[in-house]
Amino acid sequence: MIINVGRQLGSGGRTIAARLAERFGCRFYDRELLNLAAKESGFCEEFFERNDESKNFFKSVFHLHVPHMSDGSFYNNGLSQESLFKFQSDAIRKAAETGACVFVGRCADYVLRDRDDMINIFITANEDDRIKRIRERSGCEEAEAHKRISKGDSERASYYNYYTGKKWGHSESYDLCVNSSILGIDATVDYIAGFIERAMPAGDNTERK
């Protein structure tokens, strides 16, 4: 079973995804863990060899959300962003082969689109809750939190739309979209778990769609 969780910045989506992973005994992969997996799997050896500032650069690359990099040096190393997307996609596929996973973002729903044991979820939240969550996390001012929301959503949408050909955050790209402000984080986790249990009864790996 694969659960993919897309989310608005500050929606609590990452927390919800982690709780779902715990609930269903799935491995949990967010951006950082996928980077590590990609690195450990050896997919990026070539990349690391070619790059003097590999560690920082690698880090910066996987924090990228937009199709075009501001760092010109990137293109001088003979690796396109498409290659990097491929590295990460390989890490996602490899992780998915090892068993049940929850992926947060990273277009995993697109990378694994041929699988029929997958649930795609998107988490939103009311703007005031998003602002509050971002401020608690980073200690920034309200105006700065608004800026981060606007920039974060825009970057996630660009990245997702570019690679998947689907629309980030649009209901038709997902099986279930929930505003976490309505029930709160705990009850939203329970509610989504109910969907997954109904959609994928234990041991049922027959085609759903």
Added chain:
Amino acid sequence: MIINVGRQLGSGGRTIAARLAERFGCRFYDRELLNLAAKESGFCEEFFERNDESKNFFKSVFHLHVPHMSDGSFYNNGLSQESLFKFQSDAIRKAAETGACVFVGRCADYVLRDRDDMINIFITANEDDRIKRIRERSGCEEAEAHKRISKGDSERASYYNYYTGKKWGHSESYDLCVNSSILGIDATVDYIAGFIERAMPAGDNTERK
């Protein structure tokens, strides 16, 4: 309690909305019933008096999904589309005042946006299920069903985006979006009912947002 249900053409959203109304003892308003309510309430008397072909014209107007009418005669009667939107909005508000309601489409979520006892839901479905449903309903060919989906979604989006300033079908415009193909119509009704029950415990009319 107010439940608003937006839906892709052929998603089963209207059926789901009707079942939710039955389940929660709400009055059910789709386009036809809202037209009737608008007419009966007397809001449109002026409109009917001004128009020779009032009945057919009235019908055509409320089937409109796009901001601009192809029927030029419309503008010659001294009533703008904004007035018509207002007639319909008044009917929605009046219906909502009488008690618990389920509204299908018609931007009711926007019209009633100041209420705090409202749940906004959007229903999608896999394309093959939508095609099948449209063909069963109208007996049309597959190519024609594809055309209707494309046209229907586009018109609904234009209408909704124009009047509400929100994005039709985008998760951030709703509290809950569900793909009815995953669980099927019956289980989707049950699942959505669970959300409504958790979000609005009986008798709880306190502010949610």
